[in-house]
Amino acid sequence: MTDVSYVRTEMLEEKAPPVSQAGIIKWLRDNMFSNIPNSILSIAALWAIYYVLSDVLPWTFKSSWNANSLDECRSAIAATYGEGTDGACWSVIHDRFLQLVFGFYPKALYWRPIVAFLLMFVAIAPVLFDGLPKKMLRFTMIYPFLAFWLLWGGSLWFPLMIIAGFVLGYLAYGVVSKMASSLVGMIAAVLVPIIWWLFLSGDVATMLQSIIPLSIEAVSSSNFGGFMLSITIGVIGIALSLPIGIVLALGRQSDLMIVKVICVGFIEFIRGVPLITLLFVASTLLNYFMPPGTNFDLILRVIIMVTLFASAYMAEVIRGGLAALPKGQYEGADSLGLDFWQSTRLIIMPQALKISIPNIVSSFIGLFKDTTLVSIIGLLDPIGLSTNIRANQEWNGVIWELYGFIALVFWLFCFSMSRYSMYLERKLQTGH
Amino acid sequence: MANAKKKLIVSDEVAIQIENMNKWYGSFHVLKDINLTVYRGERIVVCGPSGSGKSTLIRCVNALEEHQEGKITVDGTHLSSDLKNIDAIRSEVGMCFQHFNLFPHLSILENCTLAPIWVRKIPKKEAEETAMHFLEKVKIPEQADKYPGQLSGGQQQRVAIARSLCMQPRIMLFDEPTSALDPEMIKEVLDTMIELAEEGMTMICVTHEMGFARQVANRVIFMDAGQIVEQNEPEQFFNNPQSERTQLFLSQILGH
Ligand SMILES: Nc1ncnc2c1ncn2[C@@H]1O[C@H](COP(=O)(O)OP(=O)(O)OP(=O)(O)O)[C@@H](O)[C@H]1O
Ligand SMILES: [Mg+2]
Numbered sequence: 001m002t003d004v005s006y007v008r009t010e011m012l013e014e015k016a017p018p019v020s021q022a023g024i025i026k027w028l029r030d031n032m033f034s035n036i037p038n039s040i041l042s043i044a045a046l047w048a049i050y051y052v053l054s055d056v057l058p059w060t061f062k063s064s065w066n067a068n069s070l071d072e073c074r075s076a077i078a079a080t081y082g083e084g085t086d087g088a089c090w091s092v093i094h095d096r097f098l099q100l101v102f103g104f105y106p107k108a109l110y111w112r113p114i115v116a117f118l119l120m121f122v123a124i125a126p127v128l129f130d131g132l133p134k135k136m137l138r139f140t141m142i143y144p145f146l147a148f149w150l151l152w153g154g155s156l157w158f159p160l161m162i163i164a165g166f167v168l169g170y171l172a173y174g175v176v177s178k179m180a181s182s183l184v185g186m187i188a189a190v191l192v193p194i195i196w197w198l199f200l201s202g203d204v205a206t207m208l209q210s211i212i213p214l215s216i217e218a219v220s221s222s223n224f225g226g227f228m229l230s231i232t233i234g235v236i237g238i239a240l241s242l243p244i245g246i247v248l249a250l251g252r253q254s255d256l257m258i259v260k261v262i263c264v265g266f267i268e269f270i271r272g273v274p275l276i277t278l279l280f281v282a283s284t285l286l287n288y289f290m291p292p293g294t295n296f297d298l299i300l301r302v303i304i305m306v307t308l309f310a311s312a313y314m315a316e317v318i319r320g321g322l323a324a325l326p327k328g329q330y331e332g333a334d335s336l337g338l339d340f341w342q343s344t345r346l347i348i349m350p351q352a353l354k355i356s357i358p359n360i361v362s363s364f365i366g367l368f369k370d371t372t373l374v375s376i377i378g379l380l381d382p383i384g385l386s387t388n389i390r391a392n393q394e395w396n397g398v399i400w401e402l403y404g405f406i407a408l409v410f411w412l413f414c415f416s417m418s419r420y421s422m423y424l425e426r427k428l429q430t431g432h
Numbered sequence: 433m434a435n436a437k438k439k440l441i442v443s444d445e446v447a448i449q450i451e452n453m454n455k456w457y458g459s460f461h462v463l464k465d466i467n468l469t470v471y472r473g474e475r476i477v478v479c480g481p482s483g484s485g486k487s488t489l490i491r492c493v494n495a496l497e498e499h500q501e502g503k504i505t506v507d508g509t510h511l512s513s514d515l516k517n518i519d520a521i522r523s524e525v526g527m528c529f530q531h532f533n534l535f536p537h538l539s540i541l542e543n544c545t546l547a548p549i550w551v552r553k554i555p556k557k558e559a560e561e562t563a564m565h566f567l568e569k570v571k572i573p574e575q576a577d578k579y580p581g582q583l584s585g586g587q588q589q590r591v592a593i594a595r596s597l598c599m600q601p602r603i604m605l606f607d608e609p610t611s612a613l614d615p616e617m618i619k620e621v622l623d624t625m626i627e628l629a630e631e632g633m634t635m636i637c638v639t640h641e642m643g644f645a646r647q648v649a650n651r652v653i654f655m656d657a658g659q660i661v662e663q664n665e666p667e668q669f670f671n672n673p674q675s676e677r678t679q680l681f682l683s684q685i686l687g688h
Contacts, residue, residue, distance in 0.1 A: 332533030336547035337523030
């Protein structure tokens, strides 16, 4: 009989894996050539990538950066890289860069949009990342008015009077809701500022301006253009569409018939209409509805339309998030005695928004790209400008370089938003 | 001896009074002529076949469901459609659900401090101390900084109990708190509930844990088809059921 009992006296050393199990060969085998059909697909895909890049890369790099017209650029490329070389004329970007960024904003005042743009990051930082001091949120609240003043200029009293409207609304709510119910308080909080803004704030601002003049050079909306215009419209639309969308989504769920009907009607109407028609309404029709004599800024009208449009989509995105919440969450909150606003703010919305993050960010990205539609109603966003540039004698015929550059800039913005949303999702992950 | 102890706690102060209560879901008559008086310190176990209206009954007590006829008085407050009354009652009546209904986006500690801070307006620090006290009581203080998704079912249900207790309720409602749990976790939740009962909390528990009913209940209520069919003290109820339906029900759940 053989003895089967066995005791190991020495532990085995770890060995390096065989070549087929490590490094590049294993990777290639696993990821590209795991079987025959996959290998064929991989080879076809590699060939396609090569085909595209072999055309695009030389075009991109055999280029000219300093030329004042298309002809000059073509001959510069021909001189450097030989006759018949097809190269990119990046000189058009070089030549018109400031215009593509600032439109026709006065050159001497470029610092204002730049400061506004940089301060925007300070303002959104405490919203995007936690761990920053809560006090920074105060700046975030002032920022919209500050940015407005920096971009359009004029009297500082004007934005201050708009802020005063919010303060008045807050005070009205405090006073009225104590005297009557909180619903009446809420109505007062809406009505008082509106009356203030429509009938009083303008005169008061003019008066204060004449006593204590505080103003910087005003810039007319017609000078706005380029990426500055896209970012202005996009950022305001994004910042407003989220809260309005939340209100609409809640209104859609309301037990109050009239609130519900208004919200559903608004959402369904806006979603059923192409944005471009809304923009045409903004550019032509809207003035008919305004009291005669009011000169309602075109960009402002466009911003309103873009915001309304985005809000309707946002409302539906958030409704999806609300619907995904189990009923138990509402009951849990109710059973603890939280009232409607408390449970909405503390329990329901945080979770509904978290579920909706990918869709909310998609909406934001869509909105930002849709701002290019304003070129159709004659605003000079980058697309509108490039039509202008191409109509010019010198740059007649430039296509890829201009649109490629614009696409790249848009892509940078949209890609950052998308990365941020992934970061946020990971951060808010509280499951297993 | 056990009986004597149970009787002692029961007072004649009324905690919940339900008079001729009727409720319909659309045209479906879920609760029919319910009359029930619960005295302070009483522990009541409600049982009955599925769909008999047990959950609906206790959910009416804190107005998670609206009743159409009859009168419910909780702690002297009449339950009407006045929202102020409802919120007041809900903050006095704790409730634990079958599926815990913890808030997954908040840590365990935040789950426990949320309502005291926002409803009772207690300073955060104090609320956290209270929360830790009750988390210790349900024996999971070390989990305070985790999120509900990281806890086992039994632990989550104990957090849910602690969360309710943080509001210092005078009445606790339990809707099948153990029926979503694995057998080895049922005991830890029942132990917590037994401890609570022994401290004299007024409790209504919908449960099929008959051992629990025998040990702590003053009264067992049997419901069928939206009606209270039989109620009795546990010994009598289990050993000597009067109605045929009760006998059938007991033979089904105790039979195997
Ligand atoms: N929201 C609702 N709408 C319509 N019918 C409902 C609703 N909720 C419950 N019901 C019905 O009311 C009856 C009683 O439901 P309830 O949940 O109170 O039963 P239960 O005794 O708790 O049963 P289980 O032991 O299964 O939990 C059931 O027939 C159920 O189908
Ligand atoms: Mg039930």
